[in-house]
Amino acid sequence: RISRTVDKLEASGWYWGPLTGKEAVQALRDREAGTFLVRDSEDSAHLFSVSVKTPLGATSVRIKYTQEGNFKLDSGVKNRCCPEFDCVIKLLDYYMRESSSEKVTKHFWKEPVGRRKIPLILSRPLVRKVPDLQHLCRRVINAHTPDRLVWKLPLPGRLKNFVMDYPFSF
Numbered sequence: 001r002i003s004r005t006v007d008k009l010e011a012s013g014w015y016w017g018p019l020t021g022k023e024a025v026q027a028l029r030d031r032e033a034g035t036f037l038v039r040d041s042e043d044s045a046h047l048f049s050v051s052v053k054t055p056l057g058a059t060s061v062r063i064k065y066t067q068e069g070n071f072k073l074d075s076g077v078k079n080r081c082c083p084e085f086d087c088v089i090k091l092l093d094y095y096m097r098e099s100s101s102e103k104v105t106k107h108f109w110k111e112p113v114g115r116r117k118i119p120l121i122l123s124r125p126l127v128r129k130v131p132d133l134q135h136l137c138r139r140v141i142n143a144h145t146p147d148r149l150v151w152k153l154p155l156p157g158r159l160k161n162f163v164m165d166y167p168f169s170f
Contacts, residue, residue: 001069002047005087008166009038009048011135012089014125021060024051027126028058034099034123038063038088046074048088054118063088093168095122125170138162143169 009015016024019039028035028051036052043049046062050073062074070084071091085091099121131139141163145153150163 001086002065005071005089008087008089011131011166012125012168012170013127013129013131013135014038014170016128021049021051024049024060025058027051028053031126032123034121035126036092036122036124037126037128038092050092050122052120052122054121056118059118063091089166089168092122092125093170095120096170099123134162135166138166139169142167 014037016027016037016039019027019037020042024037024039027037031053033053033055036050038048038050041047041049041062043062047065048063048071049060050063051058051060064072064074066072066084068084070086071088072082072084073091073095083091083094085094100123141150141153147164147167150160150167153160153163155163
């Protein structure tokens with residue numbers, strides 16, 4: 001699962017790899033609130049972190065890899081129930097969908113100093129490199145075709161598999 005997740009992240013164009021927290025803050029400094037990036041975690045107990053621009057500035061949260069082989073945001077609270085996914089991109093897709101609905105206040109970042117809650121809003125990834133044309137095409141197909149209908153498109157099976165290997169529009 002981890003290698004497939006890394007492959008998908010690298011194909012996305014918005015995985016930044018070995019970037020420090022300070023460098024992430026710098027990259028997000030002049031961006032709109034809700035802009036985010038995924039990077040390697042500086043904490044050796046975690047694989048990835050997501051850094052996001054909030055109305056108060058940029059912040060980061062680690063992405064935890066569970067014993068069951070899933071990914072979830074590390075809430076810092078031992079038994080807190082956070083949704084888990086078999087892929088980091090599915091995790092981010094979930095929070096992006098939640099952010100675009102009326103449920104925006106359902107999830108919060110907890111500010112380390114002052115313990116103030118900040119609504120968790122993920123709206124758009126910060127692209128590091130332009131993805132290749134094939135990847136851009138499959139994102140467009142995914143944006144305009146429900147998953148179950150991809151198989152009915154007049155495309156060779158190999159291309160359908162390619163489209164479904166990254167079933168996201170971002």
